[in-house]
Amino acid sequence: MSELKLFNSLTRKLETFQPVHSGEARVYTCGPTVYNYPHIGNMRAYVFADVLGRTLSWKGYKLTHVINITDVGHLTDDADSGEDKLEKAAAEKAQSIWEIARHYTEAYWADVKALNIREPAKWSVATDYIDEMLEFAKQIAPRHCYELDSGLYFDVSTVDDYGRLARAVTEEGEGRIETVEGKRNAADFAIWRKTPAGETRQMEWDSPWGRGAPGWHLECSVMGGKLLGFPFDIHTGGIDHREIHHPNEIAQNQAFCCTNGLEVAENSGARIWMHNNFLVERSGKMSKSSGEFLRLQLLIDKGYHPLAYRMMCLQAHYRSELEFSWEGLQAALTRLKRMVMAVRKWWAIHEETGGPVYGDAWERNGETVALLERFDAALANDLNTADALTALDECLALKRGDSNCILSAVARMDFVLGLNLIDLTRADLRIRPKSAQITEDEIETALAKRKEARAAKDFATSDAIRDDLAAKGVEVMDGDPLGWEWKLA
Numbered sequence: 001m002s003e004l005k006l007f008n009s010l011t012r013k014l015e016t017f018q019p020v021h022s023g024e025a026r027v028y029t030c031g032p033t034v035y036n037y038p039h040i041g042n043m044r045a046y047v048f049a050d051v052l053g054r055t056l057s058w059k060g061y062k063l064t065h066v067i068n069i070t071d072v073g074h075l076t077d078d079a080d081s082g083e084d085k086l087e088k089a090a091a092e093k094a095q096s097i098w099e100i101a102r103h104y105t106e107a108y109w110a111d112v113k114a115l116n117i118r119e120p121a122k123w124s125v126a127t128d129y130i131d132e133m134l135e136f137a138k139q140i141a142p143r144h145c146y147e148l149d150s151g152l153y154f155d156v157s158t159v160d161d162y163g164r165l166a167r168a169v170t171e172e173g174e175g176r177i178e179t180v181e182g183k184r185n186a187a188d189f190a191i192w193r194k195t196p197a198g199e200t201r202q203m204e205w206d207s208p209w210g211r212g213a214p215g216w217h218l219e220c221s222v223m224g225g226k227l228l229g230f231p232f233d234i235h236t237g238g239i240d241h242r243e244i245h246h247p248n249e250i251a252q253n254q255a256f257c258c259t260n261g262l263e264v265a266e267n268s269g270a271r272i273w274m275h276n277n278f279l280v281e282r283s284g285k286m287s288k289s290s291g292e293f294l295r296l297q298l299l300i301d302k303g304y305h306p307l308a309y310r311m312m313c314l315q316a317h318y319r320s321e322l323e324f325s326w327e328g329l330q331a332a333l334t335r336l337k338r339m340v341m342a343v344r345k346w347w348a349i350h351e352e353t354g355g356p357v358y359g360d361a362w363e364r365n366g367e368t369v370a371l372l373e374r375f376d377a378a379l380a381n382d383l384n385t386a387d388a389l390t391a392l393d394e395c396l397a398l399k400r401g402d403s404n405c406i407l408s409a410v411a412r413m414d415f416v417l418g419l420n421l422i423d424l425t426r427a428d429l430r431i432r433p434k435s436a437q438i439t440e441d442e443i444e445t446a447l448a449k450r451k452e453a454r455a456a457k458d459f460a461t462s463d464a465i466r467d468d469l470a471a472k473g474v475e476v477m478d479g480d481p482l483g484w485e486w487k488l489a
Helices: 040-058 085-093 097-114 126-144 216-228 245-257 296-301 306-314 326-353 366-380 385-396 403-417 440-455 459-471
Strands: 005-008 013-016 024-029 062-069 075-077 081-084 122-125 145-148 151-154 189-194 212-214 232-238 270-276 474-476 486-488
Touching (some): 005 270, 024 040, 040 270, 040 296, 062 097, 075 085, 085 097, 097 296, 126 151, 126 189, 212 216, 216 232, 216 245, 232 245, 306 385, 326 385, 366 385, 385 403, 440 459, 459 474
Parallel strands (some): 024 232, 062 122
Antiparallel strands (some): 005 013
16 A cells, blocks of 8 residues: 655645554544535535545544534634634524524534445534633643733743744734734634623633633644644644634644744644645625525535535545536536446356455456556555546456456445445436426326337427427436436426
């Protein structure tokens, strides 16, 4: 197997993965703030983290993966200003904050399942760790914090190399940070926010600095250290976290662990920091502030299987911007269909011969061995899933080799890619759009009659059936090289 090399955002270079604990990989992923549905750009981060986790498992490491659920403390501006996102959503919807958090957590988990993202070892919910947050804050406060009327603030000048992750070493580089009266430095951030006099929050707790709630940055330091131990191996998140949230996390970790500068990556709390780039959508519907933003459910409602979106993510490198378009999603779905058809072909051959599929049958074929080596090398090169998909395509297109070899090789590759190719069927991929006015049974019945008419050379009836289906939004795909027969427009 090739050495696993990953790009460390802290050092800005590729590094060979060397676990803190031999044979183990401990990973923390910044999870969602559950005040609204996740958009598909949010979900790209979890597809990336899932591929990372699957790759570490593929490489033989015992994986412990933690993803947090933020149900308190995240303000409407990532730069530590504005209202708490959960409090704001609860007020707008006239519901309890706990109901809001539960609803959107379950919606996020549904998207995780639909995208075939593996469950982490732990979903860590912020409000379950308030006592630990208070103890963490008490420990760092004497040397690193100061109190204002609005709460307890972290003085970033008390740690070495603040902002190195973001490469923001001047106050001008922190342009997104809003000035708060009394702050010593523009980049200082809240550890604990006091509830303003005369106000009551739905989520608030007593603290040495007044009744209130933790700052957003505090929770990840606390849960990462508590569940994985400092230093752990890898911390992941979207590239937007690289500018403010993660530098603030790192500063807290340095303060808590009494470590020095960041020329030693472990002093940050994690040995490697990894960030996926943005999903870009030119119409502006990637922002939740736009109202009708792009959710995974919208893709499904339009007739796209959610794994087509996973395929779309895999076709680009996680550190590259990925532009979303409906044409691009359709192309990803077509590629997924081709793979499913190829797997079904090999299954049909295998069913004639019988015998087991899994195990090490791939080792008996020199071509599948070579392709798996290429696949492994692609993953080892900073999770190059685009090249890994090419190796999978070539494996499915092999002309020689018994079906057991091919299917076992595909199963091994798909363990990392997570496209569910061994079990997925044509029927699974045929998603009925929400707007469709005809059922699949009605379509199949009409197509059977049309087939009979064509066989009898009754082309008038055949054309009439096709036109009737077209009027109901069904495109009959005569001559389709995929043999898909029809699709709902």
